[in-house]
Amino acid sequence: MKTLSLSLTFAVTLSLLFSCKQKPSIEVREIDFVNKAETTVHGVPVNAQMPLSVHSMIHCDSLNIVVAEDPKGYVHVYSDSWQMLDVFSGKGRARNEFLTCPSMNRGQVFKGSDGHVLLPLSDWRAEVVKLMDITESLKEHRAIINDVREYGFEEETKIFDNTQKTETRLMSSFSALYLDDNIYHTLEITYADFYEILKKPVEYRIRHDSTLIEKPEILSRMEQLVGPEYKNQFSRSAYRHPKRNLIIEPYTNLDYIAFLDLDNNRSFFIHQAGSPTYDSNVEIGKYVEDGVVYASPERVCFTAAIPTDDFFIISYYGPYVDNAPASPEMMFFDWEGNFIKSVKLDILTKYNVFDPKTKTLYGIRMPDDDEEQLISFDLSSVIDW
Numbered sequence: 001m002k003t004l005s006l007s008l009t010f011a012v013t014l015s016l017l018f019s020c021k022q023k024p025s026i027e028v029r030e031i032d033f034v035n036k037a038e039t040t041v042h043g044v045p046v047n048a049q050m051p052l053s054v055h056s057m058i059h060c061d062s063l064n065i066v067v068a069e070d071p072k073g074y075v076h077v078y079s080d081s082w083q084m085l086d087v088f089s090g091k092g093r094a095r096n097e098f099l100t101c102p103s104m105n106r107g108q109v110f111k112g113s114d115g116h117v118l119l120p121l122s123d124w125r126a127e128v129v130k131l132m133d134i135t136e137s138l139k140e141h142r143a144i145i146n147d148v149r150e151y152g153f154e155e156e157t158k159i160f161d162n163t164q165k166t167e168t169r170l171m172s173s174f175s176a177l178y179l180d181d182n183i184y185h186t187l188e189i190t191y192a193d194f195y196e197i198l199k200k201p202v203e204y205r206i207r208h209d210s211t212l213i214e215k216p217e218i219l220s221r222m223e224q225l226v227g228p229e230y231k232n233q234f235s236r237s238a239y240r241h242p243k244r245n246l247i248i249e250p251y252t253n254l255d256y257i258a259f260l261d262l263d264n265n266r267s268f269f270i271h272q273a274g275s276p277t278y279d280s281n282v283e284i285g286k287y288v289e290d291g292v293v294y295a296s297p298e299r300v301c302f303t304a305a306i307p308t309d310d311f312f313i314i315s316y317y318g319p320y321v322d323n324a325p326a327s328p329e330m331m332f333f334d335w336e337g338n339f340i341k342s343v344k345l346d347i348l349t350k351y352n353v354f355d356p357k358t359k360t361l362y363g364i365r366m367p368d369d370d371e372e373q374l375i376s377f378d379l380s381s382v383i384d385w
Contacts, residue, residue: 027268043347088143096143250302
């Protein structure tokens with residue numbers, strides 16, 4: 001009897017241990033957030049000297065930084081009121097120049113220990129990243145590059161590719177989120193360890209006591225779907241909370257946002273109730289550009305997001321209208337996936353940035369063939385800040 005009791009105790013203990021190690025199924029929260037805008041925010045043109053061919057914009061520490069294909073210089077720095085401060089880094093092979101227009105990622109701009117704004121810029125043709133000290137550059141009136149590092153990936157390094165599903169390739173950008181096919185890493189990057197992930201993404205491990213999180217099962221199932229009907233369906237972008245190891249991934253053509261909490265090792269999705277799910281056949285439409293016919297999903301859902309400490313703002317479009325996306329809704333979500341509010345914008349813009357002090361959204365009007373017109377949207381009365 002005693003032996004039987006011990007055996008039962010051992011069995012129960014073993015069962016509890018295994019049950020504790022079991023991974024919970026991925027949570028998908030069905031909520032309602034589409035077509036909830038009750039007001040329209042009207043865009044106002046800003047009197048700012050903008051370069052032609054803007055590629056990207058970020059706002060950081062009372063500065064607006066614009067990267068553009070401009071013969072005067074690729075990097076344009078403005079004040080928070082969009083007064084031109086300086087232009088840096090033209091085309092060339094010098095340390096403070098670039099072979100081609102560089103790329104930047106809003107999640108990777110950071111402040112050094114001395115308070116300087118530091119911006120990694122990828123010169124993809126030269127396969128190097130140059131770390132520009134924006135603060136010092138403004139003081140010296142010339143581009144100050146603190147460091148230059150090669151970032152060519154080792155052959156056969158596994159990096160997730162949004163358009164080709166999972167495959168091995170050499171990266172031409174430095175904005176990859178994945179260590180390998182199964183592990184995420186944080187986008188929190190310091191001066192010292194920024195380059196480690198560029199050179200050895202698989203071997204890189206998170207510092208600052210952060211934890212790794214396995215890829216949610218639903219993402220793995222999505223990536224297994226193949227065929228022309230799924231082309232571009234799973235395209236998504238990544239954005240990190242300004243201060244926490246919390247990443248969101250909004251889907252371009254599906255009503256999904258993935259939430260990846262690295263510090264607490266949890267993940268979940270939100271999904272518009274009643275809308276197509278990840279395993280539905282996507283509706284493919286056609287659009288014409290410069291006489292060429294392209295096939296593309298007919299729904300453009302989430303595009304660029306703007307993270308703030310308490311919530312994030314994200315653009316949402318919906319079905320195409322006359323071969324073009326409709327005017328967007330700007331949706332507000334908190335970092336727990338709760339829908340807060342949405343408003344319509346009356347002007348279509350791109351490369352949106354947000355000034356948290358004035359509660360103003362800025363973007364480049366599109367389409368605009370004659371000039372890069374900067375548009376502002378006052379969001380101060382949209383929600384209870």
